[in-house]
Amino acid sequence: MGGLGRYLARRLLLLVPVILGITLVVFVLMNVVPGDPLYSLIDERSAGLDPAVAEAIRRQWGLDRPLYVQYVRFLANAIQGDLGRSFVSRQRVTEAVVERLGATLRLGLAALVVAVGVGLPAGIVAATRRGSAVDAASMVAAMAGVSMPVFWLGLLLMYLLAVSHRWLPPSGYGGGALRYLVLPALTLGLPVAAVVARIARSAMLEVLRREYVVTARAKGLPEGAVLVRHGLRNALIPIVTIVGVQAGGLLSGAVVTETIFNWPGVGRLLIDAIGRRDMPVVQGAVIFIAVLFALVNLIVDVTYAFIDPRVRYE
Amino acid sequence: MTLRDALRRLSPALVRAGLLVTVVCAGAWGGVGTLRGAAGAAAGAPRYGGTFTKSLNYGDPGSLDPIAKPEVAAMMVTMNLFDRLVAVDPVAKKVVPSLAERWEIRDGGLTYVFHLRKNARFHNGREITARDVKYSLERLSDPKNASPSANLLVGVEGLEAFQEGKAPEIAGVQAPDPYTLVVRLERPKPTLLMDLSAPAAGVVPREEVERLGLDFGQRPVGSGPFRLASWRKDDEIVLEAVRDYWAGRPYVDRVVFRIMREEATRDAEFQAGNLDAMTLGEAQYRRYSNDPAWKPYLVEVPELFTRAIFFNLRRPPLDQVKVRQALNYAVDKRAVVEKVLSNKAYPALGPLPSSSSAFDPNLEAYPYDPEKARQLLREAGFPQGFELEVLATAAGARTVEAVAGFLADAGVRVRIVRLESTTLFERVRSGDFQAAFYSTGGEFDPVTFLYARLHTANFGRAGNVTYYDNPEVDRLLAEGMSVTDEARRIAIARQVEGIVTREAPWLFLNYNKAVVLHQPWVHGLQPVPTDIDFQDLTKVWVEPRR
Numbered sequence: 001m002g003g004l005g006r007y008l009a010r011r012l013l014l015l016v017p018v019i020l021g022i023t024l025v026v027f028v029l030m031n032v033v034p035g036d037p038l039y040s041l042i043d044e045r046s047a048g049l050d051p052a053v054a055e056a057i058r059r060q061w062g063l064d065r066p067l068y069v070q071y072v073r074f075l076a077n078a079i080q081g082d083l084g085r086s087f088v089s090r091q092r093v094t095e096a097v098v099e100r101l102g103a104t105l106r107l108g109l110a111a112l113v114v115a116v117g118v119g120l121p122a123g124i125v126a127a128t129r130r131g132s133a134v135d136a137a138s139m140v141a142a143m144a145g146v147s148m149p150v151f152w153l154g155l156l157l158m159y160l161l162a163v164s165h166r167w168l169p170p171s172g173y174g175g176g177a178l179r180y181l182v183l184p185a186l187t188l189g190l191p192v193a194a195v196v197a198r199i200a201r202s203a204m205l206e207v208l209r210r211e212y213v214v215t216a217r218a219k220g221l222p223e224g225a226v227l228v229r230h231g232l233r234n235a236l237i238p239i240v241t242i243v244g245v246q247a248g249g250l251l252s253g254a255v256v257t258e259t260i261f262n263w264p265g266v267g268r269l270l271i272d273a274i275g276r277r278d279m280p281v282v283q284g285a286v287i288f289i290a291v292l293f294a295l296v297n298l299i300v301d302v303t304y305a306f307i308d309p310r311v312r313y314e
Numbered sequence: 315m316t317l318r319d320a321l322r323r324l325s326p327a328l329v330r331a332g333l334l335v336t337v338v339c340a341g342a343w344g345g346v347g348t349l350r351g352a353a354g355a356a357a358g359a360p361r362y363g364g365t366f367t368k369s370l371n372y373g374d375p376g377s378l379d380p381i382a383k384p385e386v387a388a389m390m391v392t393m394n395l396f397d398r399l400v401a402v403d404p405v406a407k408k409v410v411p412s413l414a415e416r417w418e419i420r421d422g423g424l425t426y427v428f429h430l431r432k433n434a435r436f437h438n439g440r441e442i443t444a445r446d447v448k449y450s451l452e453r454l455s456d457p458k459n460a461s462p463s464a465n466l467l468v469g470v471e472g473l474e475a476f477q478e479g480k481a482p483e484i485a486g487v488q489a490p491d492p493y494t495l496v497v498r499l500e501r502p503k504p505t506l507l508m509d510l511s512a513p514a515a516g517v518v519p520r521e522e523v524e525r526l527g528l529d530f531g532q533r534p535v536g537s538g539p540f541r542l543a544s545w546r547k548d549d550e551i552v553l554e555a556v557r558d559y560w561a562g563r564p565y566v567d568r569v570v571f572r573i574m575r576e577e578a579t580r581d582a583e584f585q586a587g588n589l590d591a592m593t594l595g596e597a598q599y600r601r602y603s604n605d606p607a608w609k610p611y612l613v614e615v616p617e618l619f620t621r622a623i624f625f626n627l628r629r630p631p632l633d634q635v636k637v638r639q640a641l642n643y644a645v646d647k648r649a650v651v652e653k654v655l656s657n658k659a660y661p662a663l664g665p666l667p668s669s670s671s672a673f674d675p676n677l678e679a680y681p682y683d684p685e686k687a688r689q690l691l692r693e694a695g696f697p698q699g700f701e702l703e704v705l706a707t708a709a710g711a712r713t714v715e716a717v718a719g720f721l722a723d724a725g726v727r728v729r730i731v732r733l734e735s736t737t738l739f740e741r742v743r744s745g746d747f748q749a750a751f752y753s754t755g756g757e758f759d760p761v762t763f764l765y766a767r768l769h770t771a772n773f774g775r776a777g778n779v780t781y782y783d784n785p786e787v788d789r790l791l792a793e794g795m796s797v798t799d800e801a802r803r804i805a806i807a808r809q810v811e812g813i814v815t816r817e818a819p820w821l822f823l824n825y826n827k828a829v830v831l832h833q834p835w836v837h838g839l840q841p842v843p844t845d846i847d848f849q850d851l852t853k854v855w856v857e858p859r860r
Contacts, residue, residue: 088383091532163582171579172550172583262574262576275734
């Protein structure tokens with residue numbers, strides 16, 4: 001596996017310029033939007049702020065320095081694992097993110113289970129019974145799933161399963177109890193399940209037309225074995241790709257779901273930080289999400305080798 | 315068979331179908347009905363114990379350090395964790411004792427002597443002394459701590475020298491013995507007591523602050539009626555009652571603040587019975603206030619906030635008083651309040667909200683008079699009207715659209731620029747706007763409120779964002795800021811109110827109404843005008859549920 005080791009090392013090394021680029025973009029963006037970051041520290045209630053005190057606050061946070069100095073200083077600290085402290089809470093950014101990272105990962109993984117657990121079987125069944133009522137029904141459901149706004153789906157599930165029928169708690173983290181995870185995971189996972197189902201169906205249809213499947217059937221192999229060993233295995237590459245792309249999205253794009261279900265994840269931290277112009281937190285949260293995204297992509301690429309022996313890492 | 319016969323024959327089926335639908339719907343919402351059934355109209359005597367769960371609508375507070383940025387989300391929690399020297403009873407509109415049992419004002423209002431109670435303790439068990447109060451006030455004022463409220467004590471002797479690093483302490487704040495705190499002023503400051511009651515003036519224990527450093531805001535230790543039990547970010551903050559609190563044990567054992575930004579989620583949790591109280595938005599208010607079953611459980615108050623379109627008087631044609639008056643005449647404020655704001659507001663007369671002690675209900679204001687508006691515009695030289703650019707947040711834009719409809723009738727073409735609130739305030743503060751729509755206020759003292767927003771000393775960033783300039787108002791407000799006599803101050807505020815209303819630097823639109831909805835088993839929530847989320851949680855008690 002020397003090839004794979006080298007490949008992994010190279011990919012991880014490639015992360016460095018990517019993250020550097022991201023921090024630069026975020027830094028520039030946050031600084032070109034109109035408004036002095038100083039005033040994110042103050043609000044309307046404390047209208048009359050003495051200029052001397054304002055200056056002291058600015059110095060305290062290093063906002064009196066030129067932008068490039070601020071950026072270089074940020075990078076120098078970041079290399080040592082110090083992403084600074086929040087303007088608002090004065091909490092360490094790394095601590096603020098790590099506190100919420102667990103909840104985000106939990107939700108992302110659960111949603112992935114929903115996406116694959118619902119989407120993959122639906123797609124396969126639809127492909128094998130092409131043109132049947134089952135096919136039509138699952139594709140209509142998939143269409144609805146793709147086009148339904150997450151916001152609406154979430155509230156619908158909440159009112160249906162938590163308010164009308166008291167089967168599940170409407171929102172919250174519940175200290176990690178599984179019941180609390182179901183609704184947000186469904187909300188986040190079902191639209192992805194729809195995408196997975198559609199991709200799985202077309203990939204299966206594509207593969208099932210191939211000569212080796214016809215040959216396998218002609219050999220008299222049982223239909224189940226044909227589907228799994230020859231069909232699914234060969235259809236997996238596009239499916240894994242789409243699951244990988246979507247999984248990255250699950251980790252980063254959970255903001256709406258986290259807000260509706262009051263889920264204490266990184267998404268909400270990021271939204272609050274943007275609203276408060278809390279630069280250090282925005283930077284930190286974005287970096288964490290970017291790294292996660294890159295890692296998921298790496299996992300997907302490595303998975304290819306296990307699915308398809310023809311894939312080699314050099 | 316005629317159509318009528320067909321209908322007649324079908325009607326029993328239609329009625330049955332209708333009934334079925336109704337029954338099914340009622341069943342679906344039956345949960346709500348059973349909750350109402352528990353409505354105990356007879357409240358009885360307050361009882362101890364239980365948990366009170368309330369929504370925290372504005373996101374995670376971030377920091378619970380009293381000197382941190384004064385956001386509502388943080389203050390509604392910190393005011394229960396920290397005691398101040400004195401407190402404000404916003405409902406009775408007066409300053410009341412807290413850590414200071416009593417005080418004397420000497421030297422014509424220049425010296426305040428506070429006598430501290432002897433049975434007050436920090437949550438770590440240590441007794442509070444005057445030295446702690448001095449330390450807390452110096453910590454707040456020290457620029458090194460970068461508090462946005464660092465200037466709260468302006469006017470206290472020696473504050474500037476301390477802030478400039480020329481003195482190791484604030485000379486005007488002294489603790490001659492453990493139970494006496496003396497505050498000396500450079501000039502009379504009628505708002506001193508009010509300022510000392512601000513959440514930012516919360517008293518903190520030095521040893522904990524030094525032990526925790528910048529993390530004090532994450533693990534606050536105060537002396538208030540509640541202590542922090544746990545805080546899961548973006549999820550919930552749990553407070554636990556201090557049983558040996560100097561003013562007596564709070565009724566409830568625990569308070570849970572659930573951090574919920576989404577209105578629909580709060581609704582669902584409330585209907586599921588998981589929330590004991592929540593502050594309502596406009597759509598929710600329309601629904602619950604029209605429902606006789608819930609109406610008794612609404613607590614409403616005109617808050618100390620005035621919502622207006624603020625004009626930049628340096629941008630023509632808004633420099634002309636007739637134009638500004640015309641805009642005020644052109645809008646049917648009552649209709650906007652009823653139709654757009656679902657009656658969750660009160661039409662405004664002038665700058666001071668109706669809950670202000672200086673509010674004048676007989677103020678000569680602007681009735682809806684489109685003809686008068688057009689006439690004033692003609693006199694000002696705008697028979698064809700003009701174009702007006704109004705900054706608003708996405709939420710505020712809906713109201714401005716309604717206002718724009720009325721202004722269009724008078725010939726004024728409104729262009730709405732939607733901005734995120736931080737950006738909106740920054741543009742307003744830097745003078746880069748023609749007109750802007752938002753709420754201003756939360757100020758208890760009417761003179762302070764008017765001084766900050768209308769005195770020429772506060773042009774621009776300091777608060778007078780409209781660049782309102784009137785020597786008479788300047789003179790009155792300067793006097794008001796140095797007079798201690800409350801009746802005289804109110805008379806001054808009313809006089810200013812009259813002048814400012816006439817000169818219309820703002821399009822006075824409405825005063826905000828804040829509404830809390832609570833479950834039938836909850837008692838003791840108050841209509842707090844400074845912000846209805848600033849509840850005195852020691853007064854709240856809950857009945858056992860079923």
